[in-house]
Amino acid sequence: MLIKIIPEIGHFALVIALLMAVVQAVMPLAGAATRRPLWMAYGRPMAIGQFLFVTIAYLCLTASYMLDDFSVANVANNSNSLLPWYYKFSAVWGNHEGSVLLWSLMLAGWGFAASVFSGDLPRDMVARVQGIMGMVCVGFLLFILMTSNPFERLLPNMPQDGADLNPLLQDFGLVVHPPMLYMGYVGFSVVFAFAIAALLGGRLDAAWTRWARPWTNVAWAFLTVGIALGSWWAYYELGWGGWWFWDPVENASLLPWLTGTALVHSLAVTEKRGSFKSWTVLLAISTFSLSLMGTFLVRSGVLTSVHAFANDPTRGFFILMLLAITVTLSLLVFALRAPRVSHKVGFNWLSRDSLLLINNIILVIMTVTVLLGTVYPLILDSLGLGKISVGPPYFNALFVPLTVVMCVFMGLGPVARWKSMSGRELWRKLGLAAAAAIVLGVAMPLVYGGEWNLWVSLGIVSALWIVLPMVRDLFDKTRHASSFVAGLRKLSLSYWGMVLGHVGIAVTIVGVAVVSNYNIERNVRMSPGTTVEVAGYQFTMTELTNRRGPNFLADTSIIQVQRGDEGRSFVMRPEKRLYLATGMPMTQVALRPGLFRDLYVAMGEDLGDGSYAMRVQYKPFVRWLWLGGLLMAFGGILAVADKRYRRAAARQPASSRIDQSPSQEATV
Amino acid sequence: MTRRLLLLLLPIGFVGIALFLYQGLGRDPSQRDSALMARDFPAFEASTLRDANRQVDQSLLTGEVTLVNVWGEWCPACKQEMPQLLELADNGIRMVGINYRDTREKGLEFLSEFGDPFEVNVFDPEGSLGFDLGVYGAPETFLVDADGVIRYHHKGYVSPEDVRERILPEVEKWR
Amino acid sequence: MALMRGIFAVMLLALAGSVVAAGIEVREFDDPVMEQRYRDLTASMRCPLCENQAIDDSDAPISGDMRERVYQLLQDGQSDIEIINHMVQRFGEYILYNPRLENRTYLLWGLPIGLVVLGMLVVVLMVRARRNASAKALSAEERARLDALINRERSS
Numbered sequence: 001m002l003i004k005i006i007p008e009i010g011h012f013a014l015v016i017a018l019l020m021a022v023v024q025a026v027m028p029l030a031g032a033a034t035r036r037p038l039w040m041a042y043g044r045p046m047a048i049g050q051f052l053f054v055t056i057a058y059l060c061l062t063a064s065y066m067l068d069d070f071s072v073a074n075v076a077n078n079s080n081s082l083l084p085w086y087y088k089f090s091a092v093w094g095n096h097e098g099s100v101l102l103w104s105l106m107l108a109g110w111g112f113a114a115s116v117f118s119g120d121l122p123r124d125m126v127a128r129v130q131g132i133m134g135m136v137c138v139g140f141l142l143f144i145l146m147t148s149n150p151f152e153r154l155l156p157n158m159p160q161d162g163a164d165l166n167p168l169l170q171d172f173g174l175v176v177h178p179p180m181l182y183m184g185y186v187g188f189s190v191v192f193a194f195a196i197a198a199l200l201g202g203r204l205d206a207a208w209t210r211w212a213r214p215w216t217n218v219a220w221a222f223l224t225v226g227i228a229l230g231s232w233w234a235y236y237e238l239g240w241g242g243w244w245f246w247d248p249v250e251n252a253s254l255l256p257w258l259t260g261t262a263l264v265h266s267l268a269v270t271e272k273r274g275s276f277k278s279w280t281v282l283l284a285i286s287t288f289s290l291s292l293m294g295t296f297l298v299r300s301g302v303l304t305s306v307h308a309f310a311n312d313p314t315r316g317f318f319i320l321m322l323l324a325i326t327v328t329l330s331l332l333v334f335a336l337r338a339p340r341v342s343h344k345v346g347f348n349w350l351s352r353d354s355l356l357l358i359n360n361i362i363l364v365i366m367t368v369t370v371l372l373g374t375v376y377p378l379i380l381d382s383l384g385l386g387k388i389s390v391g392p393p394y395f396n397a398l399f400v401p402l403t404v405v406m407c408v409f410m411g412l413g414p415v416a417r418w419k420s421m422s423g424r425e426l427w428r429k430l431g432l433a434a435a436a437a438i439v440l441g442v443a444m445p446l447v448y449g450g451e452w453n454l455w456v457s458l459g460i461v462s463a464l465w466i467v468l469p470m471v472r473d474l475f476d477k478t479r480h481a482s483s484f485v486a487g488l489r490k491l492s493l494s495y496w497g498m499v500l501g502h503v504g505i506a507v508t509i510v511g512v513a514v515v516s517n518y519n520i521e522r523n524v525r526m527s528p529g530t531t532v533e534v535a536g537y538q539f540t541m542t543e544l545t546n547r548r549g550p551n552f553l554a555d556t557s558i559i560q561v562q563r564g565d566e567g568r569s570f571v572m573r574p575e576k577r578l579y580l581a582t583g584m585p586m587t588q589v590a591l592r593p594g595l596f597r598d599l600y601v602a603m604g605e606d607l608g609d610g611s612y613a614m615r616v617q618y619k620p621f622v623r624w625l626w627l628g629g630l631l632m633a634f635g636g637i638l639a640v641a642d643k644r645y646r647r648a649a650a651r652q653p654a655s656s657r658i659d660q661s662p663s664q665e666a667t668v
Numbered sequence: 669m670t671r672r673l674l675l676l677l678l679p680i681g682f683v684g685i686a687l688f689l690y691q692g693l694g695r696d697p698s699q700r701d702s703a704l705m706a707r708d709f710p711a712f713e714a715s716t717l718r719d720a721n722r723q724v725d726q727s728l729l730t731g732e733v734t735l736v737n738v739w740g741e742w743c744p745a746c747k748q749e750m751p752q753l754l755e756l757a758d759n760g761i762r763m764v765g766i767n768y769r770d771t772r773e774k775g776l777e778f779l780s781e782f783g784d785p786f787e788v789n790v791f792d793p794e795g796s797l798g799f800d801l802g803v804y805g806a807p808e809t810f811l812v813d814a815d816g817v818i819r820y821h822h823k824g825y826v827s828p829e830d831v832r833e834r835i836l837p838e839v840e841k842w843r
Numbered sequence: 844m845a846l847m848r849g850i851f852a853v854m855l856l857a858l859a860g861s862v863v864a865a866g867i868e869v870r871e872f873d874d875p876v877m878e879q880r881y882r883d884l885t886a887s888m889r890c891p892l893c894e895n896q897a898i899d900d901s902d903a904p905i906s907g908d909m910r911e912r913v914y915q916l917l918q919d920g921q922s923d924i925e926i927i928n929h930m931v932q933r934f935g936e937y938i939l940y941n942p943r944l945e946n947r948t949y950l951l952w953g954l955p956i957g958l959v960v961l962g963m964l965v966v967v968l969m970v971r972a973r974r975n976a977s978a979k980a981l982s983a984e985e986r987a988r989l990d991a992l993i994n995r996e997r998s999s
Contacts, residue, residue, distance in 0.1 A: 240900045247895050282678075302692035316693045324686045328679045335675035346973050354970050361962040369955040375688070376951050382691040385947045387700045389889045391897070391940025398955050525869045604867025613867040700891075703935035769904065795908055802933040804891040804905040 003063075007072050007151040010060025014151075017053035017108065018141040020046045024111075024134030028127035032201070040123055043130030044115045050137060051112035058105045061150050062092050071158040074098060074150045080164035080581050082551040090175040091165040096299060096315075097150035099178060103295075104140045106179075106186040111137060114190050114215070121211060128197030129190075136189050139322045147315045164551065164581030173233030177226060181253060184223025185291040188256060190215045191263070192288035195281045196330055199337040204281065209271040212284070214640040216267060217497075220260045221636035227253050228629030236591055241521070241600050241617050243625060246395040251374045252294030255367055259287040262363035264636070269356050273418060275345035278338040279360070285330045290367075292323045302378055348420035355413045362406045369398050403509070407462035410505065411437075414498060415473045429476070430469050437464035459513020463506035470499055497639025501632050508628030514621035521618075523604070526557070527611035535618035537599060538562045539572075544610070552577045552586075557603055557612065559590065574603040574614070598622045702810070702821035703802050709736075709816050710800035717767045717775050717789035724790060728764065730816040733843050735809060735835070737786070738766045738798055741774040743806040745825040750782040752826050757785035761839055765789040768798045768806050811835070813842040868907070870914060877917055884913050884926060889938045897940065909934075 024046035031039025061074070065088045070076040078095045079088055092098040111133040118126045144150070168174070194212045198204045230253065235243040244250065263283040270280045296302075300316025347353035373390040381387055415429050441461030445452050478487020524532045531540040543558040554575040562569040572590035579586065592599040597620045604613035704710070709729050716722045729736065737753060739746040757763045765786035767775040770793060779789070792798055801810065811820035820838040822830065872878035885899035890906045898906040898913075909930065916926045930938055942948045 238900075242900065245895070296689065300689075300693060302689060302695070313693050317690075320686060320689055320693065324683070327682050327686075331679035331682060332676075335672060335678065338675060347970070348974055349970055353973075354966070357969060358966055361966060365955060365958045365962055368958055372951060372954055375685070376948075378692045379688050380947055381695065382688050387935070387937045388942045388948070389937055389940050390942055390951065391887070391889060391895075393887050393941035394951070397941075402959075523867050523869050602867065607869075613869055615867045700935065700937055703931065703933060795904075799908055799912065800933060802891075802935070804903075804934070 003067060003069070006060045006063050006067075006069070007153065010057040010064075011149070011151040013053040013056040013060065014141060014145060017050045017057065017104075018138065018145060020050040020053065021134050021137040021141055024050060025131055025138050026134075027131075028134070029131030029200075032124040032127040032131070035124075037123065040127035043127050043134070046134065047108075047111045047115040047130055050134075051108040054101075054105050054108040054141075058092075058101055061098060061101060062089065064151075065089065065092055068162070070160070070162050071153050071155055072150075073152045073154045076154055076159050076162045078162065078165050080162040080551065082581070083162075083165055083170070084550055086175070087165055087170050091169070093178050094165055094169040094174065097144070097148045099182070100140065100144050100148050101150050102179065103182050103186060104137070104144060106182050107133075107137055107140055107189060110186055110190050114193070118211075122203075125197055125201055125203060128200050129193045132193035132196045133189065136193070136326070139326070143315075143318050143322065147318050162581075164579065167552070167577070167579040167582065167584050167586045168237060171233065171237055173229060173237060177229040177233055179226075180222055180229055181226030184219050184221075184226050184260075185253075185256065185294070187215065187219025187222055188260060188284075188288045188291050191219065191284045192330070195284035196333060199281060199333050202337065204277050204339055206271055206274060209267050209280070210645060213264075213267050213271065214645050216260070216263055216284075217636040217640045220257070220264055221633040223253070223257050223260060224629050224633040224636065227257060228626045228633075231629075232626045235622070236589060240602065240615070241519075241589075241619060243515075243622065246373070246392045248374050249298050251370050252297045254370055255294060255374075256287050256290040258363050258367040258370070259283055259290055262360045262367075263287055265356050265363075266360050269353060273345050273347075273353060275347075275353065276357075276360075278334075281338065282334060283360075285327075285334060286367075289323065289327045289330070290371075292319070292326060296320055296323055297374070346419070350416065350423060350426055351420050352413060352416040352418045355409050355416055358409050359406065359413065362402055362409070366399065366402050369402070370395065373398075404458060404462060407466055407509070410502060411465040411469050414502060415469045429472060433468035433472050434465065437461050437468055440464055453517045456513050456517045459509050463510045463513075466502050466506040466509075470502060474499075492642055492644070494639040494642035494644065497635040497637075497642070500635030500638060502635075504628045504631030504633075504635060506628070507624050507631060511621045511624030511626075511628060515619050515625070518620045519617065522616050524614055524616060525607055525611050526614045527609070530611070532616060534616050535597075536563060537618065539601065539616055541614075544612070549577070551581060552579045554578070554588070555603070555606075557614070559601055561592065561599065572599065572601050574601045576603050593623060595623055596621060699823065702818065702823075704810075704818045705821060707818055709810075709812050709818055710797070712790070712797045712800065714790050714792060714797060717765070717772060717779075717791045720772070720791075724788065726816060728788065728790075729812045730814065732762050732814055733839060734762045734764050734812045735839070736764050736766060736812055738768045738801070738803050738806050738808045738810075739778075740768045740770040740806050741778040742770065746807045747778075747782055749807055749826040750785075752828055752831050753785045754783050755828075756831060756835065759836070762787055766797060766801075767791050767793075768803065769793065769795045809835070811838050811842065868910065880923060881914060881917055884917075884923060885910055887940045888913075888927075888930060889940050891934050891938055 024043055027039045027046070028043035031037070031042070061072075063069075064072045064075050065079055066085065068075070068079070068081050068088075070079075074095060074097050078098070079091045083091065093102040111130070114133060115126070115130055118129070121129075191212055194208070194215065198208050227250075230250070231243045234245070235241060263280065266276050266280045266283055269276045296316065296319040300313070300319060302316060345353075373394055376390050377388050411433070412426070412430070416426065438461055441459075441464055442452075442457050444460045445456045474488065474491075475484075477491060478484050481487030481490060520535050522532065522534050524530075526532065526539075526541045528541050528543055531538055533539070538561065540560045540562075541557055542560050544555065545558065546553065546555050548554075554577045556573050556575045559572045559574065560569055561572055570592065572592060574590040575588040577586045577588055578584070587602050587604075589600060589602040591601075597618060600615075600617040600619055602615040602617075604615060606612055709726050711726050713723060713725045716724055735753075735756060753763065763785045765788070767789050770778075772791065772793075775789070775791070779786075790797060795803070801808075805824075807825065809822040809826055810818050813819050819842045820835075822835065826835065870881070872881065882899065886897050888898045888909065890896045890898045890901040890903055890909075892903045892905050893901045896906075898909045912929070913926055916929060921929070927939070936943070942951060944952055
């Protein structure tokens with residue numbers, strides 16, 4: 001009996017969560033404006049309660065999936081009784097309604113965390129943050145309840161079985177990728193709330209940046225992992241070995257990442273030097289706005305993206321309204337309340353300040369370029385100027401040179417001093433690194449591949465130019481310690497975070513440069529007994545068989561692979577699957593991963609006479625792409641663990657007193 | 669003060685972008701005009717579906733306004749739109765079919781089952797005429813005027829509503 | 844990201860063929876340069892039927908036809924531009940992933956370049972302004988002291 005009303009419980013929980021969000025949006029802000037502690041105190045219990053009820057709703061939907069309740073439309077459309085349990089679990093977010101619910105759950109979760117871990121912040125600041133978070137939650141919960149209710153029922157004519165989850169989504173990568181990505185998107189809402197709260201309260205000081213930085217880093221790290229996972233999934237699941245397509249959906253995730261990266265750096269300047277304040281706030285607003293914009297682009301069907309998610313104009317309209325209200329209001333607040341005059345913090349041409357300024361400007365240019373390329377076809381179409389496509393050649397042509405320029409400054413940044421340094425000092429620190437980077441970078445492709453390639457060299461020079469100066473800097477920094485290791489131990493975690501983040505970028509750049517240029521691909525006809533050689537590996541098809549999986553039938557080829565004559569041999573099994581419920585054919589590639597190369601075999605068409613078209617690929621350094629992403633994310637998290645932020649909490653009451661004094665520049 | 673005004677440009681600029689996005693909402697991104705609009709029907713030479721020995725070419729499409737429908741037995745939407753095409757033929761509109769990526773046998777079977785509004789069917793098993801027409805799926809319908817110039821293009825299923833609101837007015841316009 | 848890449852949303856344009864699988868064909872090239880041209884051309888043309896895939900990634904029948912045509916035209920000795928024109932004539936500018944520079948795309952190519960110029964200008968102006976600010980505000984001795992303080996903090 002109880003099972004039958006689970007969806008109603010979930011639906012009801014969502015309504016309660018919405019009501020709590022409304023209270024959370026109104027009371028704390030009103031309290032902060034009128035200085036009423038009682039009203040402000042509504043924020044915390046509401047944030048906690050809202051998280052609780054959205055969690056209940058989410059669990060109810062999950063239960064409906066696990067129990068195969070096909071009277072729930074969402075379950076009937078996206079699950080099947082034959083689906084393994086773990087895919088039933090992940091199918092919850094493999095569709096529009098469920099993924100918005102997951103999004104809301106995370107939003108409520110971040111709101112909960114921001115409320116709970118904010119004990120030492122000034123009360124009105126916390127209240128404003130909670131109010132803003134409440135508003136965002138109201139928007140998303142309304143969106144679910146009005147346009148995308150996951151608990152809709154198919155009664156009384158419920159189907160016998162479900163339509164099954166899209167086979168592309170029946171995969172580990174897709175189990176973990178969306179939650180990571182959403183954690184990133186949604187995480188930026190906290191920074192956004194901090195920024196607006198600071199504008200409203202006129203409290204945009206060093207203490208503010210110390211609160212905002214950890215949240216930014218964590219959200220950024222999640223987004224980084226999310227993007228890396230998505231790329232990895234596309235690589236092995238889509239069947240042709242690509243890892244980035246400049247698809248609108250990918251761009252939608254890259255946009256907030258780019259501004260988020262700029263934000264991470266600009267927050268550093270604001271904290272250390274007290275400058276770039278308005279700019280930092282604007283980046284915080286932009287990053288969250290771009291997250292919303294990405295959601296809009298992905299779910300409204302305005303762009304010919306690959307997404308079959310939701311092509312429902314009413315949903316698109318709702319998100320567009322949400323986006324418009326959020327952006328317009330926050331930019332208005334920004335325009336009216338941004339610090340009028342910040343006292344000019346001086347710095348010189350050669351200084352970390354100026355380098356970070358350049359970094360921010362390049363990242364913004366990248367963001368605008370990607371945004372422009374993504375929406376340009378839409379704009380032309382709206383103006384009646386015809387349909388065009390903007391794809392990889394355009395983005396690569398602009399993004400690659402910008403990245404190279406960025407790398408030049410990235411090499412300088414970590415070793416430069418704040419404010420000012422002499423050219424001679426910079427040369428002393430970097431001359432050797434520059435020479436080594438160029439020599440090694442130019443020579444490496446010769447040693448490695450035999451065939452010299454400009455782009456590979458450029459990539460490796462850039463990567464070394466990022467890494468070597470930091471290595472040199474490590475030696476400089478530990479010179480006075482008793483031993484090198486002891487010196488390393490003394491360095492702060494946030495310093496290590498920075499190092500890892502930059503090393504991550506370098507690793508990714510090496511991966512991109514090498515795999516894009518040294519990738520070997522051969523399309524061959526194979527039947528049992530055929531051997532082909534690719535990059536020194538012999539691929540021999542020994543057998544063609546078929547098998548039955550839990551919810552699919554598969555043709556499998558058994559491929560024996562051996563390197564050279566004496567190397568260890570192993571077996572790869574690419575498949576062509578037919579999913580029974582949907583009737584969808586799918587290519588399941590066989591992968592042999594390695595740190596320095598992947599082997600990739602995909603099975604193509606049956607050519608008749610017992611042979612198949614096969615695509616055999618050798619992909620050197622492809623793992624470095626995602627390894628770099630993980631390093632970056634790890635760096636972001638490491639920086640959060642820095643003692644400084646824990647100490648900051650303890651110091652808090654003092655600093656909040658200080659900034660009430662008129663001498664503080666941030667007061668509006 | 670000027671700085672405040674400059675900052676106000678940001679929300680205003682965003683509203684501009686949002687308007688474009690809003691306009692995009694009502695559109696179907698998959699609907700595109702044919703690249704052959706206002707150009708001559710491509711030259712071709714092929715046999716007809718019913719008679720392997722009868723050769724036809726682009727002169728087939730001159731002299732009278734003609735609706736050219738690209739179809740195949742394997743295409744479900746082609747079956748669904750047949751009643752509308754029969755109705756168009758009944759209205760005295762000259763119809764020519766292109767049997768696209770199909771076999772003779774299956775094509776003829778299709779016509780005997782769902783009706784044949786076409787004066788003649790061009791047999792295009794390799795899809796080479798379809799390729800020159802920029803066809804990438806079926807059904808597609810082209811309106812060719814008396815001079816053999818393509819004047820209108822409809823992609824996908826032709827609904828009764830499409831017949832009334834788009835195709836018939838276009839035919840009238842070019843007659 | 845790319846959640847359901849390759850699923851044809853154009854429901855009424857039914858086409859035979861499987862949905863998600865790379866278009867894998869066995870083609871012979873005598874000349875590695877020509878093979879590379881073939882790869883570049885097929886990678887930069889968009890499948891007109893699919894949602895957002897290059898024809899070399901797509902398994903749609905039309906993509907197969909287009910690859911075949913590109914291959915034939917290459918064998919006939921046509922130049923890249925001729926081949927691109929051949930395709931655009933039939934399928935429209937839409938299939939070009941690399942939009943041509945023309946009136947309607949000036950902004951697309953020009954804005955990023957304009958931004959780079961503007962960005963350099965901003966950097967120059969800002970640093971000059973800040974440099975003066977610091978020069979006015981501090982004496983040489985003060986600056987040295989401050990530098991020392993900052994550097995000490997930096998290494999913490």
